[in-house]
Amino acid sequence: MCFLVNLIPQHLSGIGCVIPTDRLRKEGSESGPHYELKQELQSNQSLKTQLLSGLEAIVEDEVTQRFSSEELVSWNLLTRTNVNFQYISPRLTMVWVLGVIVRYCVLLPLRLTLAFIGISLFVIGTTLVGQLPRSSLKNLLSEVVHLTCCRICVRALSGTIHYHNRQYRPQKGGICVANHTSPIDVLILTTDGCYTMVGQVHGGLMGIIQRAMVKACPHVWFERSEMKDRHLVIKRLKEHIAHKKELPILIFPEGTCINNTSVMMFKKGSFEIGGTIHPVAIKYNPQFGDAFWNSSKYNMVSYLLRVMTSWAIVCDVWYMPPMTREEGEDAVQFANRVKSAIAVQGGLTELPWDGGLKRAKVKDTFKEEQQKNYSKMIVGNGSLESELD
Template sequence: MNVKTQNNKRSLLHDAVDIISISTHSLESDDFHKCFQPISRHEMDSSGIFYIFSFFIRYFILLPIRLLFLVLALVFYALLISKALIKNCENEMKFAYIFIIKAINFIVGAKITHHGKKCNLNRPHIFVSNHTSFVDFIILSNHGRPHACVSENHGGLFYLLFNLILGKNGSIAFKRSEKLDRAKVKEKMKIHLAHNKLPLLVFPEGTCVNNKYSVMFQKGVFELDVDICPVSLKYKRTLMDPYWNRRKQGFALHLLYLMTRWYIEADVYWHSPATRKENETPSEFGDRVKALISDKAGLINTLWNGYLKSSPALKERDLLKVAFIKTYCLLRECYIEKEEYKFTTYKMFLFGSIQYEVFLLEILKRYHDIKSLQPVEQNTLISSINTCSLVRLFNKKKCSCKAHITKKSKNRYKFKNCRLEVFRRMM
């Protein structure tokens, strides 16, 4: 569906006023951070005499009992894993791992309803799921075959438990701040898959989201050309909020919070394996899998990059600037596509006739497409912000698809046979 705008009746001054109004709206209602807002108290049953009575039971009866069970479980696990390492027995190591996973599920009071059948393929495959808390991994590993995982190394108590439990089953830890670590992750995943170890569980969002929204899936796992097994995880949040807000809670505080709840209730939906289609890019494959997961779990599907939550790198901001400029250029050419993504209920119309949410969607689509380019191409686009010549954006040396640039008409340029349709339209 195309959105036509009456640009011939509008001046750039009109558009400048609309751009300022977009900034004003960002101050009034932050659509990005809605994905990471914890649940409000009025959404949970936490009032009256029942809450006071339950507080006493949860903190002074349940918590000491659960802490005792946790300590005993960790001690018993340490004995089991030590015995397995001395004997170099893989079956005993697997038994120790299954034991600690089931023990933690019991300690936090997990009540999980599983829908569908969990995949058990004889060929390399990876499970991917939406991400809300570290307990996601515990819940999914407790059903059928356990998992190894790919996780950022947070340090502290998390680092200690990761080395004690997950470090023994082939799980991969990395530091997102170090580029060398990130580059090695893909190679480690390939080695893990080649040795037919425990199936990997990956959370492509790369950050915890509040279980109301889903954010952009990072493309790394979808570049491996293996079967992807999607999993939808939806929590019932009447008595607790499972979302791990790392800005306000460290790992220890979040674990303490979970252990002082009555129970954790969730629905898990296991999907059939998905494979990458012919001529489908890793980003498009990731979008397709994310749409499937979001639809089943009832999550609002967005294209925001979750990495911007914790470390809004300057390069990411520059890429968003490029996406904004390109979207505005498309709008001036009277061509905008409309998709089924929803970001906001803001009803303002921009640039004559386009809704704010549609304009925001298009910016994120451009940003998503730019993220799929090679780093040298991204840097070229960023440098083009301060240049006036669009013809220099890509050339035979810069663009990985080696497309030739041809002049179409006066002051108009386009790509010939470029691998990204979006950039053909932009020019």
């Protein structure tokens, strides 16, 4: 890549003709040969930029790399990175082997036991609470079951969580939005308070947990591909924020898991219904374990085993001041403002791209927009007219 980057400008300098700089002394002139020469140089520079951008996108674009585990600057004695273990020295190999024995023979059995206890108690507890009629007692018992079992499950992951600005914790009747890395995000947040969940329907182990959760608390699960489910979610959200005594709703507007290095486009649906938005930034420390769930590569059980054989799950959670939609601000602008605030607080890269690109192809509208921008650049530099002449 470096070779291509260095090589291309040298070849591009030969496009048209090589023009000495002393012929462009009259830069202020807007007509005549000097102006035309300056425009030609600007056109060549723009062409260089476009070609280099294309090469960078081929080698490593800024979108698809967000859907795989983050590469570490230094190895953390795990095989969780994209590059498997490589022999370095006998001493380091012995340390790694010792770490494998500790993680798989000591920590893993204890963690599996805690996870089994936590999930079993959760399924049994929510099933029993779900038999009660809706009342303040049922809500109280539901919160106790959720908090207790989620804390047990976090212990099963050796979770170490640092909460910041707890005075800004989401309040009842509000909407909590956060960046999304994995289903563990729900455990991390529910350890410090209960929420009404809104999310995609899953199968397998995740599906069992979802069906158990909805028995005790009015969570909302939907199928993203069904349009009628989307309308149902919007209706449910509007009804929820109308009751100020309901638990805050937890939503991940990105709609998919990102590797915790960036924040991608927030879907506007969550920001169209009004109400108070409580932003939350979640940042994991990858040195102790990889919390990112690559759902296209691992199922839930495989993912949990990878996490449980890591050293620990260490993360910071920042509660942020509540935000409301400003006068004259549309839903997209509001969503972008909230996203920017979360990215800044969590030290994440802000990207305008849709996380749906993880599974879907790039929309034709995006391609057409890039083509239009490139056409405008060529026309603006006068290159198109010169070619036609």
